[in-house]
Amino acid sequence: MDYKTKKVDGKDVLYSSDWIHGLEQEIHYNWYYHQAKIVYDNCTRKDKILEIGIGTGVLSDILKKRKWEVTTLDIDEGKNPDICEDALSFNYLKAKIDVVLAYEVFEHIPFSTFHKLVEKLGSSKVSSIYFSLPWNEYQIIDFSLSLPRIRGVKFRFSVRKQRIDTVAHFWELSTKAKNMNEKKLVTFEEVQTLFNKHGYEATPLNKIGAIQYFEAKLI
Numbered sequence: 071m072d073y074k075t076k077k078v079d080g081k082d083v084l085y086s087s088d089w090i091h092g093l094e095q096e097i098h099y100n101w102y103y104h105q106a107k108i109v110y111d112n113c114t115r116k117d118k119i120l121e122i123g124i125g126t127g128v129l130s131d132i133l134k135k136r137k138w139e140v141t142t143l144d145i146d147e148g149k150n151p152d153i154c155e156d157a158l159s160f161n162y163l164k165a166k167i168d169v170v171l172a173y174e175v176f177e178h179i180p181f182s183t184f185h186k187l188v189e190k191l192g193s194s195k196v197s198s199i200y201f202s203l204p205w206n207e208y209q210i211i212d213f214s215l216s217l218p219r220i221r222g223v224k225f226r227f228s229v230r231k232q233r234i235d236t237v238a239h240f241w242e243l244s245t246k247a248k249n250m251n252e253k254k255l256v257t258f259e260e261v262q263t264l265f266n267k268h269g270y271e272a273t274p275l276n277k278i279g280a281i282q283y284f285e286a287k288l289i
Contacts, residue, residue, distance in 0.1 A: 072086060073085065079180070085178070086238075090127075100278055104278055112285065122144070124151045143155060161194075163193075170200070178240065181256060205277075205282055207230055
């Protein structure tokens with residue numbers, strides 16, 4: 071994959087639109103369903119929603135076609151977002167954003183920049199943030215079984231990687247924190263403490279594969 075770079079908060083951030091032109095794996099469409107369901111379950115059509123990181127555009131297409139008020143923001147003009155700008159520079163207060171969606175986005179910026187972004191979202195009175203982060207793990211087994219009149223059974227087994235393989239990731243979730251030069255492993259407790267510091271209560275939602283979903287509500 072060919073990456074481009076832009077300076078965000080004084081650091082080089084890698085991004086690419088190459089991957090959006092290929093057919094994704096089945097699990098990606100499972101993610102899109104759960105991302106949309108989070109909106110349906112927790113938002114109203116009066117909310118002004120900003121999706122940070124448009125990706126393939128599938129989620130915003132789903133929501134816009136069903137009359138949700140969604141604006142897309144991305145650093146990469148090749149993905150054709152509504153607004154091409156980095157998340158830290160965007161004026162959330164002026165745009166009167168109620169809800170931010172950021173699925174598999176925050177790990178693409180340094181954790182120190184993520185601190186600043188959460189602070190800005192809190193001071194801009196963004197009421198809800200729905201986001202996802204990758205666990206730093208290998209999925210060894212991911213098995214589910216559904217039978218008539220029997221509750222579905224799911225079984226997952228994973229092991230910690232202890233390194234970040236994705237070039238464009240600055241940090242990922244782990245049960246134990248670890249610094250690795252400019253990359254780091256971060257615990258959920260550290261993420262939760264950061265949101266609490268800026269007026270949010272952050273709680274984990276469901277986990278799909280290695281991707282953990284979260285809700286952060288302004289208290």
